[in-house]
Amino acid sequence: MIGLLEGKGTPAKKPPERVFSLRLTVTGCQPRIWRRLIVRESMWLSRLHDSIQVAFDWFDYQTHVFTLDDLRFGNPLRRDDLTIEDDRDVSLADLDLEHRTHFTYGYNFGEVWQVEIKVEKVIVVEKGAVYPLCVAGERAGPPEDCGGLEAFHDMLACIKEPQTDLGREWVEWLGPDYDPAACDLVKINKSLKKLAK
Numbered sequence: 001m002i003g004l005l006e007g008k009g010t011p012a013k014k015p016p017e018r019v020f021s022l023r024l025t026v027t028g029c030q031p032r033i034w035r036r037l038i039v040r041e042s043m044w045l046s047r048l049h050d051s052i053q054v055a056f057d058w059f060d061y062q063t064h065v066f067t068l069d070d071l072r073f074g075n076p077l078r079r080d081d082l083t084i085e086d087d088r089d090v091s092l093a094d095l096d097l098e099h100r101t102h103f104t105y106g107y108n109f110g111e112v113w114q115v116e117i118k119v120e121k122v123i124v125v126e127k128g129a130v131y132p133l134c135v136a137g138e139r140a141g142p143p144e145d146c147g148g149l150e151a152f153h154d155m156l157a158c159i160k161e162p163q164t165d166l167g168r169e170w171v172e173w174l175g176p177d178y179d180p181a182a183c184d185l186v187k188i189n190k191s192l193k194k195l196a197k
Contacts, residue, residue, distance in 0.1 A: 017042060017125045020097055024052060024105075026142065027114040028149045035137035035183075040125065043132065045073050045087040045095070047195060051132045052105055052115060054191045056141025062108035068095060074106075098122045111148035132192045137183040143174060156180055 018041045025034040035055040039048060045066060053060045065074035065084050073087040095103075097119050105115040125131075142152045159174070161167040171178075 021120040023118040033139045038133045041093040068103040
C-alpha cells in the first residue's frame with residue numbers, strides 16, 4: 001500500500017510558536033508608569049488591547065486605537081480623513097513585530113492616554129507557561145476617568161495633602177485602597193490568566 005507522504009520525505013516541521021516581550025509605557029507620566037508583557041505571536045490584537053486594559057487597571061469604557069506607521073487598528077471607524085481597521089481581525093504575527101521597534105496604543109480619545117509599546121525581544125514559547133504574562137512594572141496606572149495627563153499629575157499632588165479640600169475629594173473619589181506607587185503583578189496576572197482561556 002502506498003502512503004500519502006510516500007516519496008515526499010518527512011513532512012516539514014512546524015516552527016515553534018514565538019512570544020514577544022513588550023514594554024508598555026504610559027507617555028508623559030512622571031514618575032514613569034510601565035509594564036512588561038509577554039504575549040504569544042498568535043494573540044489577536046484585540047486581546048492585546050484587553051491585556052493592556054488589565055495591566056493598567058482600566059475598564060475598557062472608551063475607544064482605543066493601535067498605530068503602526070500609517071496603519072490603525074481598534075474600534076472600527078471610517079471617515080473621510082481616518083480609517084481604523086477592526087483589531088479583532090489581526091493577530092500579532094500579522095504585524096511583523098519582529099521587524100518593528102515600537103508602536104503605540106491610544107485609549108480614551110477625550111483624555112488621550114498614549115501607551116508606547118516597545119518590542120524588546122522575540123523568544124520561543126516556554127513549555128507550560130501561560131500567556132499573556134506581566135513580568136515587571138512600576139506604579140499604578142492612571143485611574144479611569146481621572147481627566148487626562150494634567151489632571152492626573154494634579155491628582156497626585158493633591159492626594160499628598162489629604163487634609164485639604166481637593167485632597168479629601170480626590171481620596172474619596174479614588175477610594176481607600178488606591179496607592180499610586182503600587183504595581184500589583186499578582187493581581188494583574190490573575191486577571192490576565194482569565195484572558196488566556
